[in-house]
Amino acid sequence: CQNCLREMRDPEDRRFRYPFINCTDCGPRYTIIRELPYDRPKTTMAEFPMCPVCEEEYGDPSNRRYHAQPDACWNCGPELWLTDSKGREIARGDEAVRRCSALLDDGKICAIKGIGGFHIACSPFDDVVLSELRRRKGRKNKPFAVMAAVLEEAEKIVRISAVGKRLLLSPQRPIVLCCPRQNYPLSPLVAPDVRSLGVMLPYSPLHHLLLEGKSALVMTSANFSDAPIVSDNQEALSSLGEIVDFFLFSDRDIHMPIDDSVVSPMGSTYFLLRRARGYTPIPMTMRKKAPVILGAGAEMKASFCLSRDSLVFPGQYLGDMKQRGTAAYYQRGLNHFLSLYALKPEYLVHDLHPQFISTAIAEKTLGSFKGEKLAVQHHHAHLAACLLENDSEGPAIGLILDGTGYGTDGTIWGGEVLLGNASGYERKGHFLPFRLPGGDKAVMEPWRTALSLLAKTYGEEEAARKASRLWENRRGQMEQVLALLPWSTVTTSCGRFFDGASALLGLAQTISYDGQAAMALEGIAEGNLAAPFKIYLEERGYILDWRPAVKWLMDSKENLSPALIAGGIHGGLAGALVEVCRNLRKEEGINEVVLSGGVWQNRRLLAFTLKGLRAEGFLPLVHRLLPPNDECVSVGQVAAGAARWGTPL
Structure with missing residues (x-):
């Protein structure tokens, strides 16, 4: 807070340059609590007995450090030390901070222990340093976040809306996605081939000290792609020693690691892309009084959720359950929540997919669980989550667009038009099905999906x-893919359709992180063209036929720029979705439309669709405090459980 910053910068103050300064208005909470009630002996600060001066502050009701559990100073609190990549100590205390800051100026890569885990920091201006960090971390293209020293410096780096400024300066201090300015000397290797840059401001005393005399630093989570953030000193030394040149350690333990939250401004509002530090464990409310229900969540962007009476407690972002370490992190986080709130689940709700790791870990954590279980279809959970967040009981039309979700027919859904509420749903329409050659391999090699789209369109x-x-170097592979196409997985995925369109425009044959191809398509999109999508009714519901759009894309490459074609794909799809809703309203008389699923992280598609729906008099319901991606699935599972086992308030 500002009071602590003023003291930390005052040479006459006893906490001058103390990197763990805090009071009741600031400092760590969630990451240091072992159990409730929130008292110092039940936190990781128990190992640091207060000196007489700190103890006097702590016990004085008129002091702003009255019962500030992490209260400490140079004489009694945690300390820092700097080591090389092998763990050999170089400096301690303030000298460690000053040396680390100088090393960053000299182009070194440092791992820095923060509030929720380690960050990897380096200069955002040096191509050589960033290239080396990407090589060591195995992170070829995925953007890094930048921490600016002050708001004024952030405004030089990116264009920040009024909403963005409020978010950057809020107590939550999330990473905020903004459009980078062209005239700022930021290395293109910070965020290659995307239009958005994640920017945040310092949120701990250590950040402020390290950024003194600097304009900005790369500050990226110390983890491997979609794996949990590293938080333990020994774990950091063993797993990051080949990535960083130096470590800045501390002896304040992190009981519950948590990543930085990520927020996307959207006009006069915003929505979360990652719900973590600052937003967890803030509860939400629902219109039901429910027993204790555990929602086990999804797999790619895992989270869990618990209910108690009319409160819903969404857990933090956990990562990809297929990554080593995420299962243990899930279990650790769930046990932490169960302990904090003294909850014992009576019911378990999980995804319909029979092999989700999240379901297995939830069952393992609960031990000898004897309660009732409920399997909820993935996209129904998305619908239910968005309704709960918007305090609506439905029924509503659900435009649920994402990459992958196990369908009731055993195929992979992902471009769904549902009608329902938390209690149940009907599948009223979907994308025209196509094959996904190679299954999961097609996710990282979008040319495969593109080939499948061409085969469905042209034969x-x-x-x-x-x-x-298009891909002369892949002729041999293409023959194999086409030969196996009739036996490949069937999908209706909108996310995979965007991947394929991106590959057809030459933007991404292969990718290095999930969503890269679709982000590239959104990143270049311009104009107000609308590619033709066809809507027709079959016995099983409305079919959103994308084949005319693929033909238009291929034909337009002769006379339109890739940017205008990409814009046309977005505009055409938005118009087709509005048309489906219009048809359903005529039949069902329903005016609420839920927009959920990872595809709705695409701000261009979201803006065009919202504009079209509102122009037709619909009431669109979107996410804000829950990410539209699979993080919200656990909340939807709890909502479905509450609809079944809860009672109205």
């Missing part, structure tokens, strides 16, 4: 001719 023979001109 295999013509698709092979067109594809060979």
Whole structure:
């Protein structure tokens, strides 16, 4: 807080340059609590007995450090030390901070222990340093976040809306996605090939000290892609020693690691892309009084959720359950919540997919669980989560667009038009199904999906001719893919459709992180064209036929720029979605439309669709404090459970 910053910068103050300064208005909470009630002996500060001066402050009701559990100073609190990559100590205390700051100026890469875990920091201006960090971390393209010293410096780096400024300066201090300015000397390797840059401001005393005399630093989570953030000193030394040149350690333990939250401004509002530090464990309310229900969540962007009476407690972002360490992190986080709130789940709600790791870990954590279980279809959970967040009981039309979700017919859904509420749903329409050659491999190799789209649009023979001109180096692979296409997984995924369109425009044959191809398509999109999508009704519901859009894309490459074509794909899809809603309203008389699923992180598609829906008099319901991606699934599972086992308030 400002009072602590003023003291930390005052040479006459006894906490001058103390990197753990705090009071009741600031400092760590969630990451240091072992159990409730929130008293010092039940936190990781128990190992640091207060000196007489701190103890006097702590016991004085008129002092702003009255019962500030992490209260400490140079004489009695945690300390820092700097080591090389092998753990050999170089300096302690303030000298460690000053040396670390100088090393960053000299182009070194440092791991810095923070409030929720370690960050990896380096200069955002040096191509050589960033190239080396990407090589060591195995992070070829995924953007890094930048921490600016002050708001004025952040405004030089990116364009910040009024909403963005409020978010950057809020107590939560999330990473805020903004458009980078062209004339700032930031290395292009910070966030290659995307239009958004994640920026945040310092939120701990140590950040402020390290950024003294600097304009900005790269400050990225110390983890491997979609794995949990590293938080333990020994773990950091063993797992990061080959990545960083130096470590800035501390002896204040992190009981519950947590990553930085990520927020996307959207007009006069915003929505979360990652719910973590600052937003967890803030509860939400629902219109039901429910027993203790555990929602086990999804797999790619895992989270869990618990209910008690009319309160819903969404857990933090956990990562990809297929990554080593995430399962243990899930179990650790769930046990932490169960302990904090003294909850014993009576019911378990999980995804319909029979092999989700999140379901297995939830069951393992609960031990000898004898309560009732409920399997909820993935996209129904998305619908239920958005309704709960918007305090609506439905029924509503659900435009649920994402990458992957196990359908009731055993295929992979992802471009769904649902009608329902937390109690149940009907599938009223979906994307025209297509094959996903290679299954999960197609996610990281979008050219495979693109080839499948061409085959469905033109037939295999013509698709092979067109594809060979696009990807001459893959002719052998293409023959194999086309031969196996009839036996490949069937999907209706909107996310994979965007991947394929991106590959057809030459933006991403292969990718290095999930969502990269679709982000590239959004990143170049311009104009107000609308690619043709066809809507027709079959016995099983409305079919959103994307084949005319693929033909338009291929034909337009001769006379339109990739940017205008990409814009046309977004505009055309938005219009088609509005048309489906219009048809359903005529049949069902329903005016509320839920927009949920990871595809709705695409701000261009979201803006065009919202504009179209509102122009037609619909009431769109979108996420804000829950990410639209799979993090919200656990909340939707709890909502479905509450609809079944809860009672109205």
